[in-house]
Every structure is written in C-alpha cells, then in structure tokens.
Amino acid sequence: MTHKNITSADVARMAGVSRSTVSRCFKADSRISKKTRERVIEIADQLGYQVNKIARSMITRQSDLVGLVSAGLHDPFAVVLINQLIQKLQKMGLHPILLDASNTQQLELSIKKLAQYQVRSIIITSGSPSSSIGAEFIRLNIPVILLNRAGQLDAAHLINCDNKTGSTLAAKTLLDAGHRRLAFVNSINSTYSGNSRGAFFEQALALKLASGEISLQNIPCRSSDYQGGFQAALDLFANRPPSDQSRSPTGIYCANDNVALGFMDALRHELGLRVPEDLSVIGFDDIPLAGQPAYRLTTLRQCPEAIAEATAKCIQDIPSSTSPQRITIPVKLITRHSVAPAAN
C-alpha cells in the first residue's frame, strides 16, 4: 500500500489553475503574475507539495544525482576528501551516489546502471577504474571529473593538487636539513599521484644528482597504504649487513602520509630506529592522523576542502563552459617534527 503523493494536479485544483501554471510557479524565469505565483506557492507549501524529481528527470533528462567513484574507503585522505565532497554537493542540492571501485567488474556493471539515472556528472576520485569507463560516460555526454588522476581523457575535467611544487618543497626541505642519501617510497602498483610525485622529486634533485653530491633510491612497496609503508621499511633493512647501515638513506619522502606512517611505525617499533633523530620522513596529504602526537609528521598538505570546492564549482560551470577545465590546487608545507638535520 503505497502512500499517495500529492501531485501538481492537486495543488492546481486547489488553486483553481492548470498544472502548467503550478509547474511554472516553481521556475524562476517564467512569466507568471506575482499574485498567482504567491497564491500557488502558498497552497503548495500548505499541502506539503514537493515536485517529483523522478518525473522531472524524465522530461528534462537531467537529475540532481552525481556519481562519485572511489576505490574503497581505505585511504584516509580519500575519506576526508569524500567527506568534503559530500558536504559541498549537498549544499548545492546535489546528491552523490557512491560507487566502490574495488571490484572492477562489479563496478563496470553498476556504473552502466548509473548512467540510467541521468546523473549530472561523474566524479572519479582515486584507485584505477579503467579509463574506458570515463570514456563511456563522455560518449553518453555525461561530464567526467577526474580528481588527482592521470588524464588520458581529453574531454574530462581535471582537478589536481600541485604535485610539482609539493615534491620540490620536499626535496628542498630534506636538502636544507643536510641529507645526502635520499629515498622515495612508492607503491609498485603505479598510481598517478605517486608516480607524479616521484618524478617531480627526482626532477628537483636532478642537478645535485648529476654532480654526485647526493644519491636517490627508490623504495618500492606492495601497496600505497599503511601496510605497504610498514613492510617497505622492514624490507629495506632486512638483508642489509651492519657494515652497510651507514649507506642507507636518511631522508625519506613518501608518496603519501599513510605510507609514511606505516614506514615510521616499522622504523620505531620494529627496527628500533628513531624519527627524526636517525631518519627524517616527509609525507604528502596531511591526513588527520599525521598531526597527532604519536606521529607529528612533516608533510605537504593538500586541502580537501579546496578540492571539493573546486569540484563543486566545476560542476556548476559545466553547462556554460565550452572546453574541459584544468585546475591545480596549491599545496603547503606543514613543518612538524619528523625532519631533523642529518646526523652524518
């Protein structure tokens, strides 16, 4: 027994006008006499009438729905970002439908169904759903927004944090502290952010690397999360002869905070090394945990609120924009206590 909704016909009858008039009373730019509009809205309110979005979507071929795909909620930065996105979208009257990209096959299925809901746009935030999915949406004329992801899609809107400045700052910070043996910790499963940061880090060090002043080592981890960082630190020092200890890196730049925290915990709790006395560590993102007393991680902050804000604005601008947008969000060095002058 479904509840009978009050429709525009009801309020039309009540107000002694046609359904068309009722409809037009809710559109700002329609030619309706002030008097009629006021009366109709009055009655509508009184009846608790609300326009049926489903019916409206059918005719306008547009909805207030937005697809939001993310590879699980494992990465803490992804979580705060999504949180901000939800709030901003909600404020704009948009409703995000969350899709999990962990299972690619599953995802492709869901994402096709999603297209049937006339979503206004789709935001792809992390992980790696095959970019063919994005292409599929482009083909259906549904705008695609890529957040911190590689842009193989020319037609997609791109919003990225400034990995170049960030990585350059990381390099400078470690160099200024006197570190000579540097390392970059990154997942072997290439992600856009990680690879990009690594490349810019190396680029910032290029001159000194060429002159032999400093060294740079790539430390691979299995996954770009806490466990990955943890294991990477273990692996790094596992089969290293004591005589070789003096050659291990002292300035560590991690692809993101989560990796950095895992790396630090392994150093401290498993390997008996101190941060920052023995090794300096820099992360990226500034996730909430990074600032807490257990870690006090020096890191590059990318502001999730700014990204969410830019995304919201991007969606708003899409109807009037002709070419896909390219937006770069600034990052900021947050100096805490995980970097100290090199001991040797």
Add this chain to the structure above:
Amino acid sequence: MTHKNITSADVARMAGVSRSTVSRCFKADSRISKKTRERVIEIADQLGYQVNKIARSMITRQSDLVGLVSAGLHDPFAVVLINQLIQKLQKMGLHPILLDASNTQQLELSIKKLAQYQVRSIIITSGSPSSSIGAEFIRLNIPVILLNRAGQLDAAHLINCDNKTGSTLAAKTLLDAGHRRLAFVNSINSTYSGNSRGAFFEQALALKLASGEISLQNIPCRSSDYQGGFQAALDLFANRPPSDQSRSPTGIYCANDNVALGFMDALRHELGLRVPEDLSVIGFDDIPLAGQPAYRLTTLRQCPEAIAEATAKCIQDIPSSTSPQRITIPVKLITRHSVAPAAN
C-alpha cells in the same frame, strides 16, 4: 546536445514486436514464448539497450536508490561500516546516496528531496539526526533502518551490535586482571552506543560495586572521538595532587576505540604513563588502527561486514516481512596488549 538513448521502442521495432513485449522480456515471471524472449534479448544486447530506471521508477514507484545518512566521515568505525555497506549494496544492484548529517538543518532539506527519488529505504547509521526525520519517512511508507542507534521508532528496523555481551566481557577482562579501580570514558554528548555500553558495564559490575570491592568512575569527554579521549585523559590527571595518584583508576573502558586511542596517546605522550604497565585500556569497535603496532589495543570487535550483510538482507526481506526486524550482531573480545595485571 543530449545523446539520444535507445529506447524499448527501438528494440521493439527492430524485433518486430510491441514495446510491451520488450518490457516483459526483461521480467522473469512474464508469459513470453522462449523464442521471442531470446530474440528480443539478443537484439537488445546488440543495440546496447538498457532499461531507463527513471521511467521505470515513475511507474513502479520504486527505485534502486537507497539513502545512507551518516554524521560525517570522522569516526573510523563509521568509515569501515559505510565502506562495507556500499560494497554489499552495490552487489545487490542498489545505489546508496550518501547524506551528511553534520548540519541538521541542511540535512532535513536534503532528506526531503531524497524522498522524491523514491528511495527503496533509508539507512541511518550514526550521529543524531532528529528521529523526527525517521518518522517522516515512515509516514511516507519508506522503510527506515537504524544501525547502532536508539530505537524510538517502533516502525523502524533495528540492527545493533551486542553492547551487553561486549561490556560484560570488558568488565570481566579488567576484573580478571585484578583491577579494582575502574573507569568508563564516554562523551557528555550522549550517543546511544556510548550510553548503552556504559550502562551494561555498570550492570556487569553491580554486585562487586555494591559490596565495595571495587570502584567505578565516569570519565567524561567533550566528544566521542580521538580529541575527546585525548583531552579526557589530560583532564583526569590535570589537577590531581600527587598524593591522590594512587587513587586514580587503573582499568579503563572506553566507549569506542577512537576515544581509547586518544586516551592512550595522552597517557603515553603527554603524561608519561605506560599502557598497559600503569593503566589498562579496553576499547570497542576494533577499528583498523587499533591493531597496529603503535597501539595494540585490546578491544571488542563488532564486525562491520556482518552488520552490512544483515542490513542488505534486511532490505531484501522488507517486502515480504510484516513486522519490523530486530537484529543483534555478536561482538568478540580481541585480546592484544593494552591490558595487564593491575600493579597495585
């Protein structure tokens, strides 16, 4: 220029049948000859036809959309729970629309709009949106599922973890370790879970409390999160004269893991106290961080997957179920290294 979708009329024309027939070919229980059905589906596939959910929803007054409201993504347990929910729902072909309950006023607005999308049901997971919202949905004949929340709504489906058994186990664990001065850390902003756990904890200790064998102190914190726990520990020892130190509690039960971690960090990093040597701490939830080497928190695990599974099943069963469901999910004691025998 919107992309022209292929409709059932297209495939009907192509197959030389009527739209009705096409529609029926996709419903399992319709009387359609095997031959026709196969041919139609063949052609539909070939054309890439997909039923328009919007149009279907309009006529069936049902959609594959599900409302999922949560108070931000701050609590780590809420995050893993939501993650599981998303995956399970996605697997069932349902699409969750996420709503943020941080701003109550904003929420009421969004949630009303949501009703217009004919959501199949609404899942309320944490935080405290006024229960009138739930009532509003009940009134609209939209099923409401409350997860780990108080049930002022008789008509709502209730899924709760077993706070009673959990708190009883916590009490037993601390008592068995020889602790006499116990405490419960909970937010002053009452949440259902926190209050419930506190009440059952006290209940489990009732006999020994009455006999004066042990003592129980309530430690309030401003919020039921990391910061709250952190500050609570600071407050507890702030204006306590050294002579009084011996009377402070040694067995601490926290309303949830997040509070427990904050509490522990304050003890260790700000107050110079050791866990578990000086104080024993038990949490609730078993969030991912709790198991990591920095904490090794002994805690009561409530399995997010089990809750999500129960929720999914609940939604599935709703059409055929007559009375609202009441489901309790078991919890399990996870023994790690934050509880030790009482020193004195």
Add this chain to the structure above:
DNA sequence: ACATTTTGTGCAAACGTGTGCACAATCTAA
C-alpha cells in the same frame, strides 16, 4: 469436431512533470 482452457502478444492508459504553441486579456502608443 467442438467447447474450453492455456498461452502469447498488442493496445492503451497511467506515472507526474516540462514546455511549445495558441489565445485571451491587459496595456501601450498613435
């Protein structure tokens, strides 16, 4: 062979809205 049931398909109405077009009413300008 005929009556009756079963099976398969089409017609048309409904869901609730937006919007082009027509047209009446009011207003403006000479």
Add this chain to the structure above:
DNA sequence: TTAGATTGTGCACACGTTTGCACAAAATGT
C-alpha cells in the same frame, strides 16, 4: 478608438516505461 505589443494562462503532447485488459492462436479435453 484602434492596432499592435505585452503579459498571463491553458491545452495537449512528450518523456520511457509497466501492466490490466482484450483477443487471437494454439493446445487440450470430451
């Protein structure tokens, strides 16, 4: 006063589906 412009409203169709009803064809029973 009258022709034309402007304003406000209604009619009717469209969006893409589901589904009750009608009905032809096939199958069944006697």
